[in-house]
Amino acid sequence: MISHSKCIKNLSTEWLKNHCTTIKKSKQAHAFLLRNCLFDHNHAVSKLVSFLAISKSGDLVYARKIFSQIDRPDMFIWNTMIRGYAKGGNPSEAVSFYHIMIASGVVPDNFTFPFVLTACGRLRAPDMGRRFHAEILKVGLEPDVFVLNSLIQMYANCGSFDAALKLFDGNPLRDVVSWNAMIGGYVHVGFYQEAFDQFEEMTRTIDVRPDTVTMVSLVSACTQLGDLDRGRLLHSYSKELGLAMDLQLGNAVLDMYCKCGDLASAQQLFDEMRQRDVLTWTSLISGLASSGCFQESLVLFRQMQWEKIRPDEVTLVCVLSACAQTGALDQGKYIHLLIERCGINEDVMLETALVDMYAKCGRIDFALQVFDKMRVRNVFAWNAMIGGLAMHGHGQHAMALFEQMKHDGMMPDDVTFIGVLSACSHAGLVDEGLKFFSEMKELYQIQPRMEHYGCMVDLLCRARLVDHALAFIENMPIRPNSILWATLLGACRNHGDFALAEKIGKRVIELEPDACGRYVLLSNVYAGANQWDDALKIRNQMKSKGIEKTAGFSWIEVNGMVHQFVAGDRSHFQTEQIYMMVEEMCRRVKLDGHVSSTTEVLLDINEEEKEHSLYFHSEKLAIAFGLMNTAPGSLIRIVKNLRVCNDCHSFLKVVSKVFDREVVARDRSRFHHFREGSCSCMDFW
8 A cells, every 4th residue: 555645745746847847836836845744855855946956947046945944955956956056157156065065974976076067167167177076086986977078078168178188088988978078168168170170080980970969069160250151061961960950959050140141041940940949039030130131120029929939138139229220119118018017137238228229219318217227237338328318419418427437436448438429529519529538548548449530530520620630630640441531521521622522532432442432422522513524433433343322221110110211212002192292291391491402412413303303312201101100290200321411401300390290310320309490410410
């Protein structure tokens, strides 16, 4: 007869094994053990400890509390706790726990040492690993293949390859785990070629066949190197080995394709994968966003939601970045709400992404609210907020925040000063900009990069101090790049200094002969001076070299959907209505006295034709779509990938007045808030 208590014990063990899947259910299991007087049965309580200590959704702090209540934990429970700490966020705790175990009189076994060696490898502490190696020799466990492979792995991960190779070469029972330890160790410390050499040797070994772990390490090396060709070969080889359906390997290959820029192969692999987890979705969403396919990444995120895959912090940072780039404020707000409702961990990276999204979507007030509520702020968070204020032209506020940053003990970095100098530039604060530039070098010992010099040239040019800007460039300790000269060229053109503009324009093309923007700038100079033959020559140079002008894109979000327009776009399903609205816009702004600025039209045609060609710039199409599809009096928000032209800028000022709408436009340089016929930039952009 089986006793009643033994029956309960057997049933509870099986129930605990299946029940411990969340923290909430683990608390129920904990109560069950206490209520049924089973807490002193190690076999039963070990199921609870295993989930809490080892599972990704577990809780080591809770596991430690339960452990402290166990009178006589067995070897399995001790090892489970050490394993949990070894793979957790603080591997040094595994070593501490090991010493507590020894002090308790418990003798380590062949499972204990691999876990503490894992901790040593993660800590990159070879000296500590050697001490454990000595203990392993003392108790005679070195011949154990599990322990030996862990030693090889530890030395390899710590970069002690002489010690790792000595153990590896002296191991007569080398299995795939031994080879993986060496290959993974080389990849772990960035010795990628050595990893590939080791793999070549492995493939020549008759009795060892590469497995998923082997291929994941090698594919990861290709990702780090950007070696797409070798990555493709490894993917093909994985299929030959029958490993292609493994989720971990599929995710590694997908990540490799995304980071190497082969989105077509990434999409094909994604579609073929029978099993997908949050990492699968995140890799492709991130890959699309990183390649500029922002709308596609947002569509994929919506598909992820439909399939009820719970996003993590990394997924949401990627999606928030796509929202920021396209001005998708409604979708950004939805993600913010999702974070709060789903209890997703709001770490500093995610909160910084929210600040950046709100700032780039035109809601600097929301960005400040998120920033002010942050309990932990690193330099990236400060930089995002200062940079956001700079984009909106709030120079004084940006400088005040910079002073607060210093007061709070946060050391500014080179990116901080880019934000501060940009803020000075957009607000016309020349003296302040010069002061901060000097402070950066002398007080913080930060050597200016090209971006800092670019901010200073931009500052002087915007303030119409072209001679000062030229002198600044000529006195730079490093060779100025084409961007600095192009900035000066734009200023010369705007201020009518044709001779200097022509000279600089030719120099810029010499510096960057394949950049379309440089040719367009010089062509603009000639067109502005009605030198159409010279403008045509520049255009012909572009054609002969196969250089095409960068298309101007504008995005507008309506009802949570982002719509994209290019100049003269006729692909939208509401094209006819949009063009009718453009005509209505033009009619009404003309009645208000607006005269089109045709100096930027690069064709030798009459003024009426030039004016007509300006009507269909991408931002005007986006605004027309917004006027049609939003409530009267509501705000219209657009984003453009290029700098807004003079005509569109003056046009949108009048639109805001005659249609009684506030228009918020973000171009490549900054934000423009158009209200009642004026712009927040005060025509200073």
